[in-house]
Amino acid sequence: MDPRILRESLETVLAMDDKFPRRFYEILFERHPQVSSLFVRSSAGAQQKMFAQKLCAIVDHVEDAEWMTRELERMRVAHDEYGVTAEMFPWVGDALLDTLREALGSGFTAEVEQSWRVAYARLTSTLLKER
Numbered sequence: 001m002d003p004r005i006l007r008e009s010l011e012t013v014l015a016m017d018d019k020f021p022r023r024f025y026e027i028l029f030e031r032h033p034q035v036s037s038l039f040v041r042s043s044a045g046a047q048q049k050m051f052a053q054k055l056c057a058i059v060d061h062v063e064d065a066e067w068m069t070r071e072l073e074r075m076r077v078a079h080d081e082y083g084v085t086a087e088m089f090p091w092v093g094d095a096l097l098d099t100l101r102e103a104l105g106s107g108f109t110a111e112v113e114q115s116w117r118v119a120y121a122r123l124t125s126t127l128l129k130e131r
């Protein structure tokens with residue numbers, strides 16, 4: 001997992017106007033319509049912005065163990081309260097990977113895919129701890 005690859009690929013897709021986070025939720029809700037009923041607290045646009053911002057912050061701090069522990073613990077508690085269950089994590093991971101694949105095209109190399117898979121797997125195992 002290469003933090004530089006995560007940052008560069010995320011920067012590239014986010015530079016393509018605001019389509020990336022919108023497309024991510026579109027793919028997620030298309031495949032798992034039941035998940036959309038959990039998103040009730042914010043407008044779609046606000047949620048898309050928050051998701052993209054959080055993803056950027058995580059990618060920027062991926063090597064900062066202290067920040068990651070603090071932030072992911074906060075996210076773990078919050079997502080628990082939102083009704084997020086363990087089975088939903090691969091749904092979100094697959095939607096994220098497929099949105100990146102779609103947006104990056106030939107730029108979605110095996111190396112890029114591997115970095116995102118490893119990063120998301122680590123994030124999942126932390127967010128699912130102690131359930």
Ligand code: HEM
Binds near residue numbers: 083
């Ligand atoms: C890459 C991993 C994830 C990131 C970066 C992320 C980010 C966020 C952010 C920034 C929020 C806004 C509220 C807050 O800050 O607590 C949020 C809320 C939420 N997330 Fe996530 N999330 C992730 C994974 C997931 C997964 C796996 C699910 C499962 C479906 C999920 C479902 C939700 C729900 C239901 C809400 C609340 C929506 C609402 O209040 O209307 N998230 N997420």
